[in-house]
Amino acid sequence: MTTLIQPFLERWAHEHRSQLEEYRLMGRAFLRDRLAVASLVVILLFLFGAIFAPWLTPYPEQGRGEPKMEEQFQPPSWQHPLGTDELGRDVLARVLFGGRTSLSIGFLVVIIAVAVGTPLGALAGYFGGWLDEAIMRLTDIFLAFPSLLLAIAIAAALGPSFTNAMIAVALTWWPWYTRLVRAQTLSLRERSFVEAARGIGVGEGTVILRHILPNVMTPVLVQATMDIGSAILTGAAMSFIGLGVQPPTPDWGQMINLGRIYFISRPWLTTFPGLAIFLVSLSFNLLGDSIRDIADPRTRRAVR
Amino acid sequence: MTEPLVQARQLTKHYVLRGGLFSRRQVVRALHWVDLTVYPGETFGVVGESGCGKTTLGRCLLRLVEPTFGEVLFRGENLLQLDRETLRQRRRYFQMLFQNPYLSLDPRMNVLNLVGEPLVTHTDLRGRALAERVAALLERVGLSADHLYRYPHEFSGGQLQRIAIARALALNPLFVVLDEPTSALDVSVQAQILNLLKDLQAELGLTYLFISHDLSVVQHVSDRIAVMYLGRVVEVGTTEGIFYDARHPYTQALISSTPIPDPQARRSRVILQGSVPSPLNPPPGCSFHPRCAQALPLCATEEPRLVDVGDGHLVACHRAG
Numbered sequence: 001m002t003t004l005i006q007p008f009l010e011r012w013a014h015e016h017r018s019q020l021e022e023y024r025l026m027g028r029a030f031l032r033d034r035l036a037v038a039s040l041v042v043i044l045l046f047l048f049g050a051i052f053a054p055w056l057t058p059y060p061e062q063g064r065g066e067p068k069m070e071e072q073f074q075p076p077s078w079q080h081p082l083g084t085d086e087l088g089r090d091v092l093a094r095v096l097f098g099g100r101t102s103l104s105i106g107f108l109v110v111i112i113a114v115a116v117g118t119p120l121g122a123l124a125g126y127f128g129g130w131l132d133e134a135i136m137r138l139t140d141i142f143l144a145f146p147s148l149l150l151a152i153a154i155a156a157a158l159g160p161s162f163t164n165a166m167i168a169v170a171l172t173w174w175p176w177y178t179r180l181v182r183a184q185t186l187s188l189r190e191r192s193f194v195e196a197a198r199g200i201g202v203g204e205g206t207v208i209l210r211h212i213l214p215n216v217m218t219p220v221l222v223q224a225t226m227d228i229g230s231a232i233l234t235g236a237a238m239s240f241i242g243l244g245v246q247p248p249t250p251d252w253g254q255m256i257n258l259g260r261i262y263f264i265s266r267p268w269l270t271t272f273p274g275l276a277i278f279l280v281s282l283s284f285n286l287l288g289d290s291i292r293d294i295a296d297p298r299t300r301r302a303v304r
Numbered sequence: 305m306t307e308p309l310v311q312a313r314q315l316t317k318h319y320v321l322r323g324g325l326f327s328r329r330q331v332v333r334a335l336h337w338v339d340l341t342v343y344p345g346e347t348f349g350v351v352g353e354s355g356c357g358k359t360t361l362g363r364c365l366l367r368l369v370e371p372t373f374g375e376v377l378f379r380g381e382n383l384l385q386l387d388r389e390t391l392r393q394r395r396r397y398f399q400m401l402f403q404n405p406y407l408s409l410d411p412r413m414n415v416l417n418l419v420g421e422p423l424v425t426h427t428d429l430r431g432r433a434l435a436e437r438v439a440a441l442l443e444r445v446g447l448s449a450d451h452l453y454r455y456p457h458e459f460s461g462g463q464l465q466r467i468a469i470a471r472a473l474a475l476n477p478l479f480v481v482l483d484e485p486t487s488a489l490d491v492s493v494q495a496q497i498l499n500l501l502k503d504l505q506a507e508l509g510l511t512y513l514f515i516s517h518d519l520s521v522v523q524h525v526s527d528r529i530a531v532m533y534l535g536r537v538v539e540v541g542t543t544e545g546i547f548y549d550a551r552h553p554y555t556q557a558l559i560s561s562t563p564i565p566d567p568q569a570r571r572s573r574v575i576l577q578g579s580v581p582s583p584l585n586p587p588p589g590c591s592f593h594p595r596c597a598q599a600l601p602l603c604a605t606e607e608p609r610l611v612d613v614g615d616g617h618l619v620a621c622h623r624a625g
Contacts, residue, residue: 191407192404193408193410196408196409196468196471198368199395200395200421200425201392201393201395201396201426202425203392206425210410214412215411
């Protein structure tokens with residue numbers, strides 16, 4: 001079996017040896033950056049916890065929202081390491097299940113924002129003229145509102161739900177990618193390889209797909225990584241004020257909201273979901289920072 | 305006489321500088337009323353100092369920028385009237401080699417994709433056939449098939465320019481604009497690249513438009529030369545005609561400024577006074593007259609046109625002819 005695929009593997013390795021070497025150097029620089037490794041570990045732990053939540057906790061039905069009133073407000077113990085909430089549900093189970101909604105909001109918001117913002121930015125920067133004006137004025141309109149306020153308004157108009165909260169946050173987020181990609185595209189357009197491609201007779205659309213987009217992906221990836229943390233935070237804020245995920249589906253922001261009235265007497269209701277939000281968004285920020293340094297060979301050496 | 309390959313007629317490119325709210329719009333005359341004829345198989349040099357419009361000329365000839373006015377005839381067909389798709393298809397016949405190969409090659413593409421891009425764009429070559437064709441091209445420019453999967457940052461400037469040459473010649477073009485192809489390279493590499501270009505020209509019957517500010521390089525490679533000043537062509541002639549029988553005062557000053565590699569040699573030097581006027585408001589009449597030692601009163605009012613002073617030697621000067 002191995003002998004059958006080996007020639008193909010060797011051929012592939014030969015054709016991609018420059019890239020493999022590049023990845024190897026990046027991997028080394030990454031491993032040297034302790035903070036970034038720690039961030040990645042935290043993120044992976046939370047992802048693992050969210051994905052395997054039903055098997056990690058003995059109370060999956062409580063994690064999904066089923067009350068058990070006789071165990072209300074128990075402080076952390078061996079049976080309930082993070083205590084129980086106002087409906088007697090295990091807080092650890094709620095945090096694990098809440099990670100499913102909070103992390104999905106974070107990832108989906110950024111994916112939507114990148115998917116909408118990147119092509120618009122590339123079009124605006126590459127073609128310029130009235131198209132650029134139209135797209136940039138549109139982004140200005142969106143950016144003119146404080147983002148949380150705009151998200152609240154949109155979510156309030158659409159009605160509170162997981163999907164609507166996600167749409168609302170994504171709508172306030174895409175203009176940043178449009179601006180970022182437009183600025184990158186403007187500087188790339190002045191590099192002569194874009195002119196060279198046109199001189200060869202490559203069509204405009206192909207120039208954007210083949211030469212512009214691959215060259216803007218690094219800053220977009222860095223920005224996206226950092227933004228996942230902020231998107232989780234905003235998503236939590238939406239749920240905190242009741243415009244996001246609705247009970248009984250758990251969400252970190254919503255848990256803080258529900259626990260806030262018992263903040264003094266039963267701090268474990270708010271502390272642990274709050275800690276989850278804090279750790280995850282901080283980790284994504286630090287990871288993004290590190291990716292930025294590593295992706296650029298000039299700053300890579302500075303990482304020790 | 306043979307049919308011209310490329311002809312420019314009254315080629316003009318004005319850039320409009322949009323001023324602020326209260327300043328008026330200004331026009332930069334990058335290229336003004338340029339007439340040129342390039343014949344098949346020759347190397348046509350274009351010289352002039354920085355900012356004289358050499359590069360704009362090359363770009364306008366290939367319609368990489370849209371000229372404001374004029375015609376570019378390529379084998380008798382006006383490129384400026386072609387629709388987008390026809391022009392795109394015609395591009396396989398004329399190519400440009402850029403000054404700086406560090407900037408003209410996409411850093412995210414490997415050599416196979418870089419050199420293969422023109423072939424993928426204009427032919428059906430794909431996969432193994434494409435790789436073989438690219439490897440053959442690489443060998444022709446002095447590289448090898450080992451370099452197929454390498455990326456631009458792994459090469460030196462001279463090697464990168466060889467890759468750019470392979471890319472420009474992949475489709476067997478008829479006409480290549482060489483925009484200062486050696487000025488971003490070390491002196492030792494310059495000669496190698498120039499010789500490679502000369503060999504390829506002899507082998508493939510290419511026609512070159514060679515843009516440079518380096519007079520000795522232009523003298524070395526060109527059959528005929530056009531001298532530009534402030535967006536205008538002031539003199540066109542054979543290489544001997546320009547270097548040994550310059551008629552335009554600007555050309556004479558330019559030629560006398562080239563160092564002679566012989567410490568014993570002495571010759572009269574024409575030292576120009578002042579500096580090049582801004583192309584934002586070029587002087588009226590002959591644009592060279594404020595710096596010209598031989599200026600006539602006529603020069604300040606009337607713009608001289610290119611006239612033939614014999615054997616196809618063209619000069620734009622009231623003194624000549």
